[in-house]
Amino acid sequence: MSLEAKAENLADAIANSSEFEELKDAEAKLEENEEAQSIMQKFQSKQQQVQMMQQTGQEIDEDVKEELQSLRSEMQDNDVISELMSKQQEFNKIMEEVNNVLSTAIQGEEEDCGHDHGGCAGGCC
Template sequence: MSVTEKAQELGSALRETEEATILRAAEMNLDNDPESLKLITEFQKSFQQIQNARNAGENINSEELEAFNELQEKVNVDKNIQAYFAAQQRFNQLLQQVNNIINQVLRGEACSPDCCDSCSGCS
């Protein structure tokens, strides 16, 4: 079996995880709530504008910061957005764990099923 076939197999296995299922459900809930979707879009746009201004060495005025902080507060209490962020974080942790195991194997420190609970790649 080729490396790309193994990668496809891994992708399929990841798609079937609980973390991926929860993330897809959270994405659907977010997509089906126009208010939450609008809010997260506005937040991401505002965040990007502030980040671009900072990277360009520009000052951000207090009105822009206040508007951003208000958006952030709304995002922090929106249940759909928070569920999406939490699901995304759990899935990213799973991907990081998989990446750690791949890196461990590449270094020649193979992870066996007998020691998997205690190895650094799996924890």
């Protein structure tokens, strides 16, 4: 099997994983909820403002920090956004695990899994 075919198999497995499907469902719920979208847009806008201030060396005053924190709390209190953030974390964890396996295999390092097998052939990766 070619490298591209193996990559496609991995992509299919990720796309068909429950974590990815749940993430897509949570994203769809956000798209259907105007209140959640508004909160997210306000937060992202304020976050961009803060980043621009930091890049230009401006000091970020307490009012801006409090507004950002208030928007962050509003996001956490919104069930649709909270679910989306949770599903993003779950999916990111899966992707991190995949990247770790790939990195370990490419670098030729063994993961310490307590078995006396060469590489990951023991099934611990």
